[in-house]
Amino acid sequence: MTLHRTLQRRQLVLGGLGAAALATATGRAFAADYPERPITFICPWPAGGTADRSMRAICQIAARELGQPIALENRAGASGMIGTKALASARPDGYTIGQIPISVTRFAQIGTVQIDPLKDLSYLARTSGQTFGIAVPASSPFKSLRDMVAQAKAKPGVVSYAHAGVGGATHVGMEQFAQAAGVKFNAIAYKGGSAALQDVLGEQVDMLADSSSWAPHVESGKLRLLATWGEARTPRFKDTPTLKELGYDVVVEAPNGIGAPRGLPPAVEKKLRDAFRVAVASEEFKKVADSIDAPVMYQDGPEYRKYVEAVYRQETELIRKLNLKELMEKG
Incomplete structure (x- = not known):
């Protein structure tokens, strides 16, 4: 009886290892073929704005690296949160990616968007800042x-x-x-x-x-x-002073970033990170960024995630200091 149970346990362990190996092999095969069709990129802002122009430019370059078109889809509204919510809710297969406004760290804490930016999103690249x-x-x-x-x-x-x-x-x-x-x-x-x-x-x-x-x-x-x-x-x-220079300790840059739903296959995530790394470093993107006064502020996915975590902590204090929940309720 003891021997029989031991054999059963060995079969279960081997079966589990076989399933895990199969899943890993399937994931690798999927990643090897990825992308096999066009990718959708959700831009949470209206067409024609600086963020839209920046994202369109970077997607065109990344698409060449990936060998598939990246179709930009504008889903504007709620200060960028409609598109961000749609991104977080998409299937994590690498075929839906998008811009993540850094303000999601604020809206999530205020409660106006029901996602957790530290748990519900994958971070691929921080791209460029903005000149406000x-x-x-x-x-x-x-x-x-x-x-x-x-x-x-x-x-x-x-x-x-x-x-x-x-x-x-x-x-x-x-x-x-x-x-x-x-x-x-x-x-x-x-x-x-x-x-x-x-x-x-x-x-x-x-x-x-x-x-x-x-x-x-x-x-x-x-x-x-x-x-x-x-x-x-x-x-x-260069003749225009900054708020800080004029005696007001206020600095706002709000860098743009690119992400995906949580749970991307690691190999797919790597392909996307590599493609956007090349795109941000290209002279083609730098020219577009310069034309809209968007300083390049690149970070790879892991560093970008750490940046988001730091901003999340800062926003906790800012929400309290500015009574933002009350301001949001007033509209």
Whole structure:
């Protein structure tokens, strides 16, 4: 009886090892053939914006590396969270990937998106940052940031700014600045930077807080750039000071990143990481990044995940400091 049980146990162990070996072999075979068909890339922003342009460029280059087209699909709304939720919910087979807005670390904690960015997503590459700034129409009485702050202090809640969505980088960045400056603005939310830009150009709103959608209009003289939000001045607008330089300890870069649903086969993940590493390093992508003032800030998947984890911890404090849950409830 003891011998019989021992033999049974050996058969179970060997059977289990056989199943594991078969699964590993199947995974390797799948990875060897991957990709066999086009890949869908979810961009959680409207077409035509800086993030959309950046992602389209990088996907074209990565597609050549992978030998299959990458079709970009815009799923905008909820400050990027509609597309991010769709990405997290997709099948983890490598045929659905997408941009991950770093603000998911904030929205997940506030509760407006029901995913856990530390558990529900795979991280493939951090690509490039963004140049955020505050711009006003050429006809604006604000000739400098000092002029604008003085007016905002004199008339709390009157000076308005357009941003790309409640709780997103442009909204939170402006609220950080407002707190640092001791002022209160009238924040007006849009579904994306493009719509916000149009209303500022039409002089319906006093200011625009956005990534570099304002750049060509500043160069053409339609808008005036009051400040940028990076650690240092941007080369393209080297005469414009940063918020930090003007005495406000606010830096917002919100790097773009690329990811996939949790559970990618390791070999498929490696192929994707390798393809996007080549794409980010290419001169072709650097030219596009320069044209939209998006400094290249590459990190490979494992380092990118560590960055996301660090930002998640920082957002916990920022949510408390800015009362973001209350702001979100007010819309």
